[in-house]
Amino acid sequence: MSKLFLKGNEAVAEAAVRGGCRFFAGYPITPQNEIPEYLSKRLPEVGGAFVQGESELASINMVIGASYIGTRAMTSSSGPGLSLMSEGLSTMAATPFPAVILNVMRGGPGTGAIQGAQMDYLQATKAPGHGGFRLLAYAPSTIQEAVDLVYLAFDKAWEYKAPTLVLMDGCIGSLMEPVELPPMKEVQREEYPLYTSPHLNPGNPKRRCSATMITNERDHEDWNRVQAARYATIEKNELRVEEYMMDDAEYVIVAYGTSARVAKSTIRQLRDKGIKVGLIRPITVWPFPYESLRKLDETKVKGILCLELSIPALMVEDVDRGVQGRIPIATYGRAAGIVFSSEEVEEQMMLHIEQDWK
Amino acid sequence: MEKIYKRPEAMQKRPTGYCPGCLHGVANKIICGLIDEFGIVDNTVAVQPIGCGALMCWTTDTDQIISLHGRAPATATGIKRSAPEKFVLVYQGDGDLASIGLAEIMHCANRGENLTVVFVNNSIFGMTGGQMAPTTLMGQKATTAKDGRTPLQGYPMHMCEIINQLTAPVYIERCALDSPAHVLAAEKAIRKGFKNQLENKGFSFIELLSNCPTNWGMSPVKSLEFMRNETMKEFPLGVFRDRSEEV
Numbered sequence A: 001m002s003k004l005f006l007k008g009n010e011a012v013a014e015a016a017v018r019g020g021c022r023f024f025a026g027y028p029i030t031p032q033n034e035i036p037e038y039l040s041k042r043l044p045e046v047g048g049a050f051v052q053g054e055s056e057l058a059s060i061n062m063v064i065g066a067s068y069i070g071t072r073a074m075t076s077s078s079g080p081g082l083s084l085m086s087e088g089l090s091t092m093a094a095t096p097f098p099a100v101i102l103n104v105m106r107g108g109p110g111t112g113a114i115q116g117a118q119m120d121y122l123q124a125t126k127a128p129g130h131g132g133f134r135l136l137a138y139a140p141s142t143i144q145e146a147v148d149l150v151y152l153a154f155d156k157a158w159e160y161k162a163p164t165l166v167l168m169d170g171c172i173g174s175l176m177e178p179v180e181l182p183p184m185k186e187v188q189r190e191e192y193p194l195y196t197s198p199h200l201n202p203g204n205p206k207r208r209c210s211a212t213m214i215t216n217e218r219d220h221e222d223w224n225r226v227q228a229a230r231y232a233t234i235e236k237n238e239l240r241v242e243e244y245m246m247d248d249a250e251y252v253i254v255a256y257g258t259s260a261r262v263a264k265s266t267i268r269q270l271r272d273k274g275i276k277v278g279l280i281r282p283i284t285v286w287p288f289p290y291e292s293l294r295k296l297d298e299t300k301v302k303g304i305l306c307l308e309l310s311i312p313a314l315m316v317e318d319v320d321r322g323v324q325g326r327i328p329i330a331t332y333g334r335a336a337g338i339v340f341s342s343e344e345v346e347e348q349m350m351l352h353i354e355q356d357w358k
Numbered sequence B: 001m002e003k004i005y006k007r008p009e010a011m012q013k014r015p016t017g018y019c020p021g022c023l024h025g026v027a028n029k030i031i032c033g034l035i036d037e038f039g040i041v042d043n044t045v046a047v048q049p050i051g052c053g054a055l056m057c058w059t060t061d062t063d064q065i066i067s068l069h070g071r072a073p074a075t076a077t078g079i080k081r082s083a084p085e086k087f088v089l090v091y092q093g094d095g096d097l098a099s100i101g102l103a104e105i106m107h108c109a110n111r112g113e114n115l116t117v118v119f120v121n122n123s124i125f126g127m128t129g130g131q132m133a134p135t136t137l138m139g140q141k142a143t144t145a146k147d148g149r150t151p152l153q154g155y156p157m158h159m160c161e162i163i164n165q166l167t168a169p170v171y172i173e174r175c176a177l178d179s180p181a182h183v184l185a186a187e188k189a190i191r192k193g194f195k196n197q198l199e200n201k202g203f204s205f206i207e208l209l210s211n212c213p214t215n216w217g218m219s220p221v222k223s224l225e226f227m228r229n230e231t232m233k234e235f236p237l238g239v240f241r242d243r244s245e246e247v
């Protein structure tokens, strides 16, 4: 198949359509605007519907409606918009309603910076909303991977009947790279069973009834257990990680998304100088690849750098949960849309290698 | 013997969850009767609010979804745009529609979504225990307006009149549920709202003035008198727009 030279945001929008997306609602926010712009024209061509929501609150609830009726649906946004969607995400994780949620991350906190950054790690992995729930979350580091993961995210959302997050960063959304697009999938509306139906209308369980409020405590608690079991299955089956040049590594960088791209350049630079560095790159940030860190041999690995486009460091606690204090961990980040160069990261590595990791 | 009055088929065979004297039950019954009349029980999705209106989930024997607080018009938009062949009913209270969900109802109306919205205005937040709503009358007591609503808490919002400023809606009417004659008029209005959607005519908005004996602190009969003497003075009944024949 031939490759096309595409901008990240447009490439993932087309990947969504090919993955069966037939409904999109979203509200403009930089740096993801090309996604709704592209889909506003593209979805009607394939018999789908596009709605520019009046807000992210409305948009996520429109996606809930489309998903309830069985349509493969998606929304995209960036940090502040994801915060507004959090009540909806909590509902979707619970009900559950399958859909793909794209967060093209920008600098935070608050309204923040419109340029790309990686500051929504904790939101994505720990608390995308209230009420305690988990989202399968992919973090692509190239446009090709973003395309493949968005396409996959639709299948996974529908396999688990749960919302699935793709945590891109603004850099990947705005880059242009050659990509191969996946084939067009023809999918029909599919009215999957809803857990709440027999509880809301016991006389007629064939009705599709959905609510996140089940008045019987035991039914509600059972339902919490059903959700917990789903999270456990996803944790067991859906972990993805890339281990790059790890076989003989004496130093390790842990990074995802754009940071991981920079880290790879740094690693090649350092290896040219005879310094053995490897990369652990979470492809899913939830579930997190703790095992890749747990299995590190502390008699060989002398130090770990947790590298993110974020100040403060956000992923470091997960890194340490895998390392369990056996190996020193340093952090380095830039923020507000400033991306570190591979030389800058090399300098950081050398500082630690020559001083505290001796 | 001929049976001339019965429970609508579209109604579940179980007690409603409403308080004694509450008119939500009357509104639900009108809706279920019309679902029977149009023969659409298997094709209806009832999109319900957060608030006492969510207790409709024990009433309608149709597909249904309780949406998030205020977002029923957005949820319904997602359903209808994806499944235009479904009959999608939106049912909302006044806190849900006129306070937290003001943006959603306005934009849904402004897009002229092909939906039927039934808006139950009881001038109070019923479910949470009688706090002030955007529709609470001036001077009316609420648990967050102990001495009655004052100007600093704003004035009653007239949703029919506000929505009537928009271009897209096809049909806007305010009815009341206080008397048999008004209930029949409300049924007629909701019937038109159903018909408009089934004939792809667009957005219909029917407001139903209602009561809340529990939180108003009145007997059901007194609450009906209050509606006639106070509520209807603030919120005049009538058809604000009817373009059903033109579209």
Ligand SMILES: Cc1ncc(C[n+]2csc(CCOP(=O)(O)OP(=O)(O)O)c2C)c(N)n1
Residues within 6 Å of the ligand: B049, B050, B051, B052, B053, B069, B092, B093, B094, B095, B096, B097, B122, B124, B125, B126, B127, B128, B133
């Ligand atoms: C986001 C959110 N905020 C607040 C609530 C709490 N809440 C539940 S019902 C309700 C008021 C509903 O009042 P109204 O729409 O007037 O309906 P009624 O109960 O009077 O029929 C509120 C504030 C909620 N469930 N969700």
